[in-house]
Amino acid sequence: MNNFSNRIYVIGGIFVLVVLIFMIKLFNLQIVDDSYKLSAENNSQRQVTQYPARGLIYDRNGELLVYNQAVYDVMVIPKQVKVFDTLDFCTLLGIEKLDAIKKLEQAKNYSYRRASIFLKQLSSEKYAVLQEKLYKFPGFFVQPRTLRKYPRQSAAHALGYLNEVNNKEIKADHYYSQGDYIGKSGIELTYEKDLRGEKGKKIYWVDVYNRIKGSYRDGKFDKQPISGKDLVSTLDIDLQEYGELLMQNKKGGIVALEPATGEILAKVSSPGYDPEMLVGRVMSKNYRALVQNDSLKPLFDRTLMAQYPPGSIFKMINALIGLQEKVINPFTRFECHNGYHVGSFTMGCHSHASPLDLRQSIMHSCNAYYAHTFRYIVESPKFGSVNNGYDVWRNHVMSFGLGQRLGTDLPHELKGGIPTLNYYQKKYRRKNLRALNMISISIGQGELLITPLQMANMCAAIANRGHYYTPHIVKSIGKEKGVDEKFTAKHETSIDPSNFPSIIDGMEMVVTGGKGSTGGLAAIPGIRVCGKTGTVQTGRVDEEDHSVFIAFAPRENPKIAILVYVENGVWGSRYGAPIAGLMIEKYIRGEISNSKKWIEKRMLEADLIHQVDKNKKISQSNNH
Amino acid sequence: MTRRVSLIKNLDWWTILLYALLVFLGWINIYAAVYNEEHQSIFDISQRYGKQLMWIGAAAVLAIVILIVESKFYSAFAYPTYLFMLILLIAVLVLGRDIKGAKSWFELGPIRFQPAEFAKFATCLAISRYVTQYNFKIHKIKSLFISAVILFTPMALIVLQGDAGSALVYSVFLLVLYREGLSGIVLFLAFIAALLFVFTLLWPKFTVLLIIVCSSLIVAKTYGLKWPAFAKAILSLGACLALVWLVAKGLKIEISNYLILIISLGINAVPFLVHAYKKKLQNVAWTILIVFGSIFYTFSVGYIFDNVLEIHQRTRINELLGIETNPYGSGYNVAQSKIAIGSGGFAGKGFLNGTQTKFKFVPEQSTDFIFCTVGEEWGFVGSSFVLILLLTLILRLLFLAERQRSSFSRVYGYGVACILFFHLTINVGMTIGLAPVIGIPLPFFSYGGSSLWSFTILLFIFLRLDANRLELLR
Structure with missing residues (x-):
């Protein structure tokens, strides 16, 4: 024993005090505060989740694109199920008896006391009949839900689709519970939090037969659901539908932007699918069909995820960099004798007059001109070495938003790729590169990879004479909230606006330059269209080249910048240019002038998918 | 045995x-x-x-x-x-x-x-x-x-x-x-430290500082500080506060109330410490030390909370205190x-x-x-x-x-x-x-x-x- 033995009372006192505090708190929790009792009365009450209406989506002109349609999930609480007339029940729901037994078994396995879905998405008509007789089947009740409905059956990729949440999503966000729907792609995914609203709940007294006897405590604990916010999309649905029509039976994509804002006017990935296919009970079947059985990959959004070489449309970028770095000027001329020849190296070109100046080089899409220009840039003595020159060149290219995610508000956007110095050094196993090592990117071939969205954005940057706004597809959210700040921020390219006019002259000549112009089919009477063709080698003998066209119009204060990419479309002038021309006219005028009806007819009838064999390499000799 | x-x-x-x-x-x-x-x-x-x-x-x-x-x-x-x-x-x-x-x-x-x-x-x-x-x-x-x-x-x-x-x-x-x-003081200090930890997270630092100052004054008063000395202490602190405030105003320096209080406390502490040293008044010295110790402690709580604790630990404490x-x-x-x-x-x-x-x-x-x-x-x-x-x-x-x-x-x-x-x-x-x-x-x-x-x-x-x-x- 020592003289501190009295301290047992201090220590013991602390212990008693803590337990006392706990008991007071328990008294408060368990007896005084009745808000915790609620869950205790589970047997005599039923909590019904009130699902909010999901936000609607409109196009830029107020046209409704997506709305909701009511359906009913039949729910079951296995513990409350009594013996019932299975036959009657099954005929009411229109299911097989075995199926019903299996479903009940599944529900039991999930939980004996918790409600789970017995039958999904009963239509309103069937529900009306069931409602009358539901009292005969204790343990079953009905939970209203909504499904998406698409009045225009268009723009499936942009709008995206919904599906049931998976376990990972439930874990990540406790808002969701089993059976809830969540946006899985497109606008539905990006704007999920705005569209979904907030769930509410209603608590009812129910009797032993599971009939609702009234609201629990006069709705004291009920919560009203809050509807999701409506979105206004930047899409012009008429233009979108027209684009999808023009692209039918072709593989590829169209992206149309409003250069002044970066708003996406149309975004076609072809082949696409009807958005109604991924709704409701048919969804899983259709989804499997779209993913597994369709070699054309209709779910694959080519506008964001296909990474193509840009081809000749990239020549404008090289021209602009050449002008900016002052290694050429609009009157610089280069010779071209059916191509560019250095030693044993040859890069072919087609026959045209020679020498050409800058404007003519764009009009004729001269390969040699750009091989020269590219060499002038990277070999310019002011950079010290080709390596440095290439880095300078690459930075200019990146300033057009290429080789990086643009940060649009659509999910799954890919980066594309502008090869780095390091890449070439590894490829050629040499430290100091030579211009010829990478000469094919001077005409947009080789290792360059660019997504259609990036190409369209590049076109918008040219249309704007040197700046762009991040492309985006939503104009406003809810009643007040406008577009995110990042979409109103101006992105300057590294090219001075004063360097653009001569390039744009060249682009106008592409369309309306007369003899030798490559994009004549894009011309629209009365509108000054500027464009550029591209023909992209696929690098495969058994496949036709891709047909590419970028354009903007009108030349001053452009309203639309567009990219058309038709896989295996042979030449830029064959499909790209006419489709772009039609799209521009449709957007600016709202209709196609009579003089162009024949082009429209030809485009609508063209089939590059089902007649692949016939189309395959029409004739080898015809190919440049 | x-x-x-x-x-x-x-x-x-x-x-x-x-x-x-x-x-x-x-x-x-x-x-x-x-x-x-x-x-x-x-x-x-x-x-x-x-x-x-x-x-x-x-x-x-x-x-x-x-x-x-x-x-x-x-x-x-x-x-x-x-x-x-x-x-x-x-x-x-x-x-x-x-x-x-x-x-x-x-x-x-x-x-x-x-x-x-x-x-x-x-x-x-x-x-x-x-x-x-x-x-x-x-x-x-x-x-x-x-x-x-x-x-x-x-x-x-x-x-x-x-x-x-x-x-x-x-x-x-x-x-x-x-x-x-x-010593029971250690237990008491541990208790105070826990209390201060919670206060620091719950309230603005100025409030916490005020609590420290007031409670130490009350403790000093209860443990033998005579009225005249107590009054002196409060007066001189008040005078100091006014002075620092006026100087700050006069020089047009933007300065928070928190800093004013700390500066005044610092200025005040010096004569008191000297006094305590001369008269061998251990209690006074301790009080002052504890006040400044607490101030330093409230600073370190913020730091430890933000930099040493892991996120889930922080949120658990915040949840408990009702901050989050x-x-x-x-x-x-x-x-x-x-x-x-x-x-x-x-x-x-x-x-x-x-x-x-x-x-x-x-x-x-x-x-x-x-x-x-x-x-x-x-x-x-x-x-x-x-x-x-x-x-x-x-x-x-x-x-x-x-x-x-x-x-x-x-x-x-x-x-x-x-x-x-x-x-x-x-x-x-x-x-x-x-x-x-x-x-x-x-x-x-x-x-x-x-x-x-x-x-x-x-x-x-x-x-x-x-x-x-x-x-x-x-």
């Missing part, structure tokens, strides 16, 4: 009865927590209650073995046991298995084993041994330092495993040291736990009738949140009963500890009581929202072999020592 006495006769059967009752109740509640209609046999080894039954059996064997061993063994082997546990704690860092972010489990086939649980009794033995050594003096820096090393080493190793909760248990030895003569509320996210466990307990009402919903725990609203319901099942199914009556049962056991242990003639046994007994108390406080406190969520088990209740065995060992070693209390002198 030894007297042979019957072990059976000298065992404290009251404690054993309490122990058995608690383990039984614990098992009943684990059964209720994991009960479902598919598995109803109580011996179902695939279910947790079946396993727990096995572990209870093993614990009984363990208890008997502990009682058979000669009681001198425990003091003689205190240090080797402690060192062995330290080695295990290090080994688990290398060989252990990662479970829920903590690398604190050994896994040998189907058996999992958590050395941190067993380090408790080993540390308790070691500290008891050290404190009762003849050269130990509670007020010697060296003695305190070595005690601290004995406690902090396992603590640090357990923190390294990522199990900060289990490490916190060792702080309770402060109470044991207090019983052995540690997110019943579906970080606060989900506690919100559900409170609903479960609260829905129990006065007498509970009855055995196996709990809905909240059964529907798996409450996570970890058979381990850390087992008290929810008690609260829901047995209501206020049942949960109070369990609390009182645990308290009775702990108080009984204190009583037993005090009757020891050997100080080793006494210190060890206090250690056992305090460890049980800490677990009770944190575990129950967390389920009813009075303590942050720290995953430590409720003694004898929570599911798990390691924790049940560790508490059994802890308790029965003491019972063994107690049975021999008449033989042992130190």
Whole structure:
């Protein structure tokens, strides 16, 4: 024993005090505060989740694109199920008896006391009949839900689709519970939090037969659901539908932007699918069909995820960099004798007059001109070495938003790729590169990879004479909230606006330059269209080249910048240019002038998918 | 000096009865927590209650073995046991298995084993041994330092495993040291520190500073400061405040009230310190030191909170203090736990009738949140009963500890009581929202072999020592 033995009372006192505090708190929790009792009365009450209406989506002109349609999930609480007339029940729901037994078994396995879905998405008509007789089947009740409905059956990729949440999503966000729907792609995914609203709940007294006897405590604990916010999309649905029509039976994509804002006017990935296919009970079947059985990959959004070489449309970028770095000027001329020849190296070109100046080089899409220009840039003595020159060149290219995610508000956007110095050094196993090592990117071939969205954005940057706004597809959210700040921020390219006019002259000549112009089919009477063709080698003998066209119009204060990419479309002038021309006219005028009806007819009838064999390499000799 | 006495006769059967009752109740509640209609046999080894039954059996064997061993063994082997546990704690860092972010489990086939649980009794033995050594003096820096090393080493190793909760248990030895003569001021300071920690997180720093200043003035007044001196102190502080404020205004310096108060305090402290030094007024000097110590401490709390604690620890503390509320996210466990307990009402919903725990609203319901099942199914009556049962056991242990003639046994007994108390406080406190969520088990209740065995060992070693209390002198 020592003289501190009295301290047992201090220590013991602390212990008693803590337990006392706990008991007071328990008294408060368990007896005084009745808000915790609620869950205790589970047997005599039923909590019904009130699902909010999901936000609607409109196009830029107020046209409704997506709305909701009511359906009913039949729910079951296995513990409350009594013996019932299975036959009657099954005929009411229109299911097989075995199926019903299996479903009940599944529900039991999930939980004996918790409600789970017995039958999904009963239509309103069937529900009306069931409602009358539901009292005969204790343990079953009905939970209203909504499904998406698409009045225009268009723009499936942009709008995206919904599906049931998976376990990972439930874990990540406790808002969701089993059976809830969540946006899985497109606008539905990006704007999920705005569209979904907030769930509410209603608590009812129910009797032993599971009939609702009234609201629990006069709705004291009920919560009203809050509807999701409506979105206004930047899409012009008429233009979108027209684009999808023009692209039918072709593989590829169209992206149309409003250069002044970066708003996406149309975004076609072809082949696409009807958005109604991924709704409701048919969804899983259709989804499997779209993913597994369709070699054309209709779910694959080519506008964001296909990474193509840009081809000749990239020549404008090289021209602009050449002008900016002052290694050429609009009157610089280069010779071209059916191509560019250095030693044993040859890069072919087609026959045209020679020498050409800058404007003519764009009009004729001269390969040699750009091989020269590219060499002038990277070999310019002011950079010290080709390596440095290439880095300078690459930075200019990146300033057009290429080789990086643009940060649009659509999910799954890919980066594309502008090869780095390091890449070439590894490829050629040499430290100091030579211009010829990478000469094919001077005409947009080789290792360059660019997504259609990036190409369209590049076109918008040219249309704007040197700046762009991040492309985006939503104009406003809810009643007040406008577009995110990042979409109103101006992105300057590294090219001075004063360097653009001569390039744009060249682009106008592409369309309306007369003899030798490559994009004549894009011309629209009365509108000054500027464009550029591209023909992209696929690098495969058994496949036709891709047909590419970028354009903007009108030349001053452009309203639309567009990219058309038709896989295996042979030449830029064959499909790209006419489709772009039609799209521009449709957007600016709202209709196609009579003089162009024949082009429209030809485009609508063209089939590059089902007649692949016939189309395959029409004739080898015809190919440049 | 030894007297042979019957072990059976000298065992404290009251404690054993309490122990058995608690383990039984614990098992009943684990059964209720994991009960479902598919598995109803109580011996179902695939279910947790079946396993727990096995572990209870093993614990009984363990208890008997502990009682058979000669009681001198425990003091003689205190240090080797402690060192062995330290080695295990290090080994688990290398060989252990990662479970829920903590690398604190050994896994040998189907058996999992958590050395941190067993380090408790080993540390308790070691500290008891050290404190009762003849050269130990509670007020010697060296003695305190070595005690601290004995406690902090396992603590640090357990923190390294990522199990900060289990490490916190060792702080309770402060109470044991207090019983052995540690100044009450240390306990008081620890209490103040905890209070300040909470205040600093809850209120703006200016408010906290004001509280510090006012309370130290009140303390100074109550402890002997005469009116004239008190008035002087307040006047000079007031004058200083006004002066600093005017100067700041005059020079047009933007300065916060907080800084003004600190500067004035600093200026004021100088003459007071000089005065205290001249007149040898220790109290005044201490007061000033404590005021400035507290100010520094409030700064470091902010820093430690933001930079040392991990995000989940921060949110748990914020949830507890009501700074952050997110019943579906970080606060989900506690919100559900409170609903479960609260829905129990006065007498509970009855055995196996709990809905909240059964529907798996409450996570970890058979381990850390087992008290929810008690609260829901047995209501206020049942949960109070369990609390009182645990308290009775702990108080009984204190009583037993005090009757020891050997100080080793006494210190060890206090250690056992305090460890049980800490677990009770944190575990129950967390389920009813009075303590942050720290995953430590409720003694004898929570599911798990390691924790049940560790508490059994802890308790029965003491019972063994107690049975021999008449033989042992130190």
